[in-house]
Amino acid sequence: MGKGFFISKTLGIVGVIVGTGVVATIIALSVVYSQEKAKINEAVNPPTTPSTPWEHYRLPDSLSPVSYNITLWPRLVVNTSTGLFIFTGQSAVVFQCKKDTDLILIHANKLNLTLLSLISRDGATAPTIKKSWLEVPTQFLVIQLNSNLMAGSQYELYTEFIGELADDLGGFYRSEYTEGTSPPVRKVVATTQMQPVDARKAFPCFDEPAMKAVFHMTLLHAHGTVALANGMNLASVNVTVNGQDVTRTSFQPTPLMSTYLLAFVVSEFGFIHSTEGEKVLIRIWARKQAIAEGQGDYALEKTGPILEFFENYYSSSYPLTKSDQIALPDFSAGAMENWGLITYRETALLYNPASSSNGDKEWIATVISHELAHMWFGNLVTMKWWNDLWLNEGFASYVSYLGANSAEPTWNVTDLIVLKEVHGAMSVDALASSHPLSAKEEDVMRPAQISELFDTITYSKGAAVLRMLSEFLTEPVFARGLSTYLNTFKYSNTVYQDLWKHLQMAADSTPGLDLPASVDDIMNRWILQMGFPVVTIDTATGSINQRHFLLDPDSVVDRPSPFKYEWIVPIKWMKNGKDQTPYWLQTKTATHLPMKTLGSDWMLANTKVSGFFRVNYDSSNWDRLLTQLSTDHEAIPVINRAQVVDDAFNLARARIVSTILALRTTLFLQREREYMPWQTADRNLGYFFLMFDRSDVYGPMQAYLNKQVTPLFNHFKTITADWTKIPEKHTDQYNQVNAISIACSTGVAGCEELTTGWFKDWMKTPENNTIHPNLRQTVYCSAIAAGGVEEWDFAWRMYREASIASEADKLMYSLACTRVPWLLNRYLNYCLDPEKIRKQDATFTIVYIAGNVVGQSLAWDFVRTNWNHLFNDYGGGSLSFARLIDGITRRFSSEFELKQLQLFIDENAEQGFGSATLAVDQALERTKANMKWVAENKADIYKWFTDNSA
Numbered sequence: 001m002g003k004g005f006f007i008s009k010t011l012g013i014v015g016v017i018v019g020t021g022v023v024a025t026i027i028a029l030s031v032v033y034s035q036e037k038a039k040i041n042e043a044v045n046p047p048t049t050p051s052t053p054w055e056h057y058r059l060p061d062s063l064s065p066v067s068y069n070i071t072l073w074p075r076l077v078v079n080t081s082t083g084l085f086i087f088t089g090q091s092a093v094v095f096q097c098k099k100d101t102d103l104i105l106i107h108a109n110k111l112n113l114t115l116l117s118l119i120s121r122d123g124a125t126a127p128t129i130k131k132s133w134l135e136v137p138t139q140f141l142v143i144q145l146n147s148n149l150m151a152g153s154q155y156e157l158y159t160e161f162i163g164e165l166a167d168d169l170g171g172f173y174r175s176e177y178t179e180g181t182s183p184p185v186r187k188v189v190a191t192t193q194m195q196p197v198d199a200r201k202a203f204p205c206f207d208e209p210a211m212k213a214v215f216h217m218t219l220l221h222a223h224g225t226v227a228l229a230n231g232m233n234l235a236s237v238n239v240t241v242n243g244q245d246v247t248r249t250s251f252q253p254t255p256l257m258s259t260y261l262l263a264f265v266v267s268e269f270g271f272i273h274s275t276e277g278e279k280v281l282i283r284i285w286a287r288k289q290a291i292a293e294g295q296g297d298y299a300l301e302k303t304g305p306i307l308e309f310f311e312n313y314y315s316s317s318y319p320l321t322k323s324d325q326i327a328l329p330d331f332s333a334g335a336m337e338n339w340g341l342i343t344y345r346e347t348a349l350l351y352n353p354a355s356s357s358n359g360d361k362e363w364i365a366t367v368i369s370h371e372l373a374h375m376w377f378g379n380l381v382t383m384k385w386w387n388d389l390w391l392n393e394g395f396a397s398y399v400s401y402l403g404a405n406s407a408e409p410t411w412n413v414t415d416l417i418v419l420k421e422v423h424g425a426m427s428v429d430a431l432a433s434s435h436p437l438s439a440k441e442e443d444v445m446r447p448a449q450i451s452e453l454f455d456t457i458t459y460s461k462g463a464a465v466l467r468m469l470s471e472f473l474t475e476p477v478f479a480r481g482l483s484t485y486l487n488t489f490k491y492s493n494t495v496y497q498d499l500w501k502h503l504q505m506a507a508d509s510t511p512g513l514d515l516p517a518s519v520d521d522i523m524n525r526w527i528l529q530m531g532f533p534v535v536t537i538d539t540a541t542g543s544i545n546q547r548h549f550l551l552d553p554d555s556v557v558d559r560p561s562p563f564k565y566e567w568i569v570p571i572k573w574m575k576n577g578k579d580q581t582p583y584w585l586q587t588k589t590a591t592h593l594p595m596k597t598l599g600s601d602w603m604l605a606n607t608k609v610s611g612f613f614r615v616n617y618d619s620s621n622w623d624r625l626l627t628q629l630s631t632d633h634e635a636i637p638v639i640n641r642a643q644v645v646d647d648a649f650n651l652a653r654a655r656i657v658s659t660i661l662a663l664r665t666t667l668f669l670q671r672e673r674e675y676m677p678w679q680t681a682d683r684n685l686g687y688f689f690l691m692f693d694r695s696d697v698y699g700p701m702q703a704y705l706n707k708q709v710t711p712l713f714n715h716f717k718t719i720t721a722d723w724t725k726i727p728e729k730h731t732d733q734y735n736q737v738n739a740i741s742i743a744c745s746t747g748v749a750g751c752e753e754l755t756t757g758w759f760k761d762w763m764k765t766p767e768n769n770t771i772h773p774n775l776r777q778t779v780y781c782s783a784i785a786a787g788g789v790e791e792w793d794f795a796w797r798m799y800r801e802a803s804i805a806s807e808a809d810k811l812m813y814s815l816a817c818t819r820v821p822w823l824l825n826r827y828l829n830y831c832l833d834p835e836k837i838r839k840q841d842a843t844f845t846i847v848y849i850a851g852n853v854v855g856q857s858l859a860w861d862f863v864r865t866n867w868n869h870l871f872n873d874y875g876g877g878s879l880s881f882a883r884l885i886d887g888i889t890r891r892f893s894s895e896f897e898l899k900q901l902q903l904f905i906d907e908n909a910e911q912g913f914g915s916a917t918l919a920v921d922q923a924l925e926r927t928k929a930n931m932k933w934v935a936e937n938k939a940d941i942y943k944w945f946t947d948n949s950a
């Protein structure tokens with residue numbers, strides 16, 4: 001899945017500071033960790049030892065599918081007697097018997113079976129059925145037979161069934177939207193999201209990734225609608241079925257593939273396609289209005305080049321004949337890499353130059369790139385089981401930056417991976433409750449355990465360690481290993497060791513590539529144990545050591561590690577700005593004399609943050625680095641300027657260096673114009689805002705930031721000719737947004753007038769929005785924060801009328817910026833009404849409101865009051881529920897809040913917290929940690945801000 005699965009783009013790119021902006025802060029203790037949560041689940045429902053095969057969650061190895069022949073018929077109008085949208089289907093699966101058995105287990109979930117029959121494919125008579133039923137907990141259709149299926153024989157199981165086409169975003173589901181204005185017409189789309197375990201909701205299937213088969217699809221659909229599936233659509237004919245006239249569309253059979261990559265869609269969408277002559281047909285599908293407005297053009301323009309980039313990168317041609325990409329109004333993940341038919345959230349595919357920002361554009365380029373990368377890595381070669389999900393997703397996340405870089409070479413997105421993946425991954429992997437990237441197969445069984453793996457560790461740490469690997473092998477060697485790996489295992493399944501083996505082969509055949517150990521030896525330390533090291537360098541002696549970095553030094557690590565929390569660390573480093581010969585740290589402590597530093601020389605380790613570790617120095621080297629930053633900061637590469645800030649703040653949280661040292665790393669920002677250091681500081685200071693925006697530290701902190709940001713604000717004012725132009729460089733465009741948002745929220749003269757003026761102009765001529773798309777979110781937020789009901793109602797109307805999802809998202813976020821309590825309360829109530837706020841967006845909106853200092857307590861009250869409703873809608877499997885708990889408790893840092901939280905937990909203990917179980921525990925732990933941090937640091941911080949804001 002696209003990485004948007006667990007964090008929305010808006011959360012990802014919004015800066016701190018303007019009112020609610022703090023939601024973007026990456027704060028520790030915030031992600032659901034599968035292992036820990038599994039433990040808790042286990043404690044709540046102790047596993048009973050399965051006594052029958054159907055009580056096991058995994059399929060037995062007696063049967064293996066060969067091909068399916070599936071016909072599905074989704075009804076896009078509601079059945080007036082039942083009030084349900086439904087689909088009907090028939091499926092015939094041919095399977096091979098591997099071991100004699102009198103039992104067929106095949107996945108099926110929430111399907112009502114109306115017919116079931118078994119025949120033999122080789123003339124013999126098939127066993128007769130003794131008994132069959134749906135086993136709900138393990139999601140099996142269980143068929144007991146009167147005699148044995150014979151090893152070596154093939155059989156065909158035929159089923160007919162009815163399922164609900166619900167609006168639950170999983171399996172075969174429906175999405176709705178309206179089109180036209182006079183009057184608006186309601187449209188229904190039938191679409192799918194199978195990953196990880198919902199193909200079984202669409203038809204009975206052997207629903208495990210290694211159970212690859214060939215799929216023959218047929219869809220029945222109303223005249224005037226178009227049907228899509230993984231394979232190219234073949235004939236469409238009009239037929240009469242059960243007295244109804246429908247169109248029947250069949251599709252080219254798929255290659256051997258996994259069930260989780262299937263997709264089918266019936267809609268009234270429009271499309272654009274690539275020109276004749278290109279060898280792969282590329283089509284972009286979306287609502288007709290969106291296509292007519294050209295919103296698919298950017299995706300179409302970039303898909304071809306990105307596909308070509310990956311063909312070259314993998315040395316392997318695209319395995320299919322077409323690539324459809326479709327934007328859906330309701331979609332839970334960011335995107336899904338279904339083979340040949342990729343599904344997207346609208347914001348991840350549709351671009352409109354008149355209203356989309358450069359961040360929207362970057363998001364689209366990287367998500368397309370992520371999904372296309374999976375067409376080979378994941379789809380052609382698939383992990384054997386979900387425990388290796390990290391390899392699939394970490395890999396796609398890493399190379400998505402390479403693909404996007406090839407499509408937009410001027411953006412330098414490969415640098416931004418440090419902000420977007422590496423730092424984020426470190427902030428969660430520094431917790432004692434983190435987990436190793438690679439899980440044991442037997443620890444990932446139940447659907448909930450599988451879903452939990454889609455987290456920051458899997459995506460971002462996975463990307464970070466694979467990037468590190470590619471950096472020390474060098475990219476050509478890495479790509480060579482990939483190519484032989486893909487070629488060897490195409491159409492089949494692998495475990496991560498298979499990739500190590502092929503990378504080792506590539507390394508061995510590269511003269512001059514000296515590794516201190518095998519790929520396996522080095523990498524297993526990064527994937528089989530959680531966490532990462534802080535490397536401490538004493539430049540007075542050249543001594544160097546590593547230890548497990550923990551954000552909370554008091555936390556207890558009770559997870560044993562096979563490598564005792566030591567790593568083999570590749571260290572690229574520089575002295576006075578000059579790159580030095582990389583050093584491998586292979587033991588707990590070592591001495592590397594070249595790192596000994598004399599006089600005013602400074603040294604800096606982890607150049608370009610190519611390694612997944614933090615760095616600490618003796619205090620003299622810290623001083624020399626800070627001196628360098630304050631005299632000529634550009635002598636230090638821009639990525640490492642961001643690194644110095646991020647490392648210092650995190651080392652301070654871990655009480656390894658003082659909070660004052662961390663704050664001192666922000667002094668040079670007065671002269672800094674680059675995005676990465678500003679963005680990093682902004683994020684890290686976000687925590688200070690959360691802790692202090694209701695206290696007396698707030699004043700001096702505002703004054704300090706006002707002073708630091710004023711030169712940046714003036715710089716952008718100048719280079720944009722008084723805000724009439726947009727800077728050329730991609731990252732400057734981002735930093736312009738930071739300049740405005742930080743300036744406006746800290747009261748820099750002229751800022752609020754600017755944003756409210758622009759907003760007023762828009763209110764005068766709603767059809768002519770002249771605010772530049774890059775600046776819209778910040779401008780809306782600032783103007784709505786400064787305004788009242790008039791501004792809010794206007795923005796709400798614009799939200800309702802927005803025809804592009806990214807614009808709607810910006811407004812949805814900004815509406816949470818108002819400082820008027822009753823408006824915030826009304827907005828909270830809208831979150832319970834799917835007609836006003838789509839279900840996919842509701843928890844985000846509540847979290848945005850909680851991010852606003854005024855909205856914090858309102859959101860907390862709201863969630864407690866509507867607990868049952870929210871629990872029923874989101875508590876089951878949805879990750880957004882954990883995000884909700886996390887979001888509304890982030891500011892908690894007082895005794896009173898701790899008591900309230902405890903009371904809330906006690907009151908609801910009986911029902912439990914569903915998918916937020918661990919989030920609730922972490923909220924408790926975090927509140928205590930916050931209280932401690934505030935108590936220890938508040939006085940010093942107050943004084944430092946006061947002294948440095950003059």
Ligand SMILES: *[C@@H]1O[C@H](CO)[C@@H](O)[C@H](O)[C@H]1NC(C)=O
Pocket residue numbers: 069070216
């Ligand atoms: C699939 O089933 C339909 C009827 O159910 C049949 O007409 C068609 O030939 C089958 N296709 C394949 C590839 O088996």
Ligand SMILES: *[C@@H]1O[C@H](CO)[C@@H](O)[C@H](O)[C@H]1NC(C)=O
Pocket residue numbers: 084086111112162163164
């Ligand atoms: C399936 O059967 C159950 C129980 O009879 C019924 O409540 C449900 O509505 C049925 N589902 C569909 C889609 O017909």
Ligand SMILES: *[C@@H]1O[C@H](CO)[C@@H](O)[C@H](O)[C@H]1NC(C)=O
Pocket residue numbers: 223224236237238247
């Ligand atoms: C099917 O019928 C519809 C409505 O009568 C018509 O518009 C369409 O062209 C027909 N399609 C085919 C393939 O005959």
Ligand SMILES: *[C@@H]1O[C@H](CO)[C@@H](O)[C@H](O)[C@H]1NC(C)=O
Pocket residue numbers: 410411412729730
């Ligand atoms: C992109 O990165 C390269 C190498 O790091 C650098 O030389 C170049 O100036 C950067 N371009 C932009 C637009 O920042």
Ligand SMILES: *[C@@H]1O[C@H](CO)[C@@H](O)[C@H](O)[C@H]1NC(C)=O
Pocket residue numbers: 768770
């Ligand atoms: C939109 O507003 C701008 C600035 O106020 C003006 O120059 C332009 O003519 C307007 N465009 C339309 C279509 O009204």
Ligand SMILES: [Zn+2]
Pocket residue numbers: 001002003337370374392393396
């Ligand atoms: Zn993915």
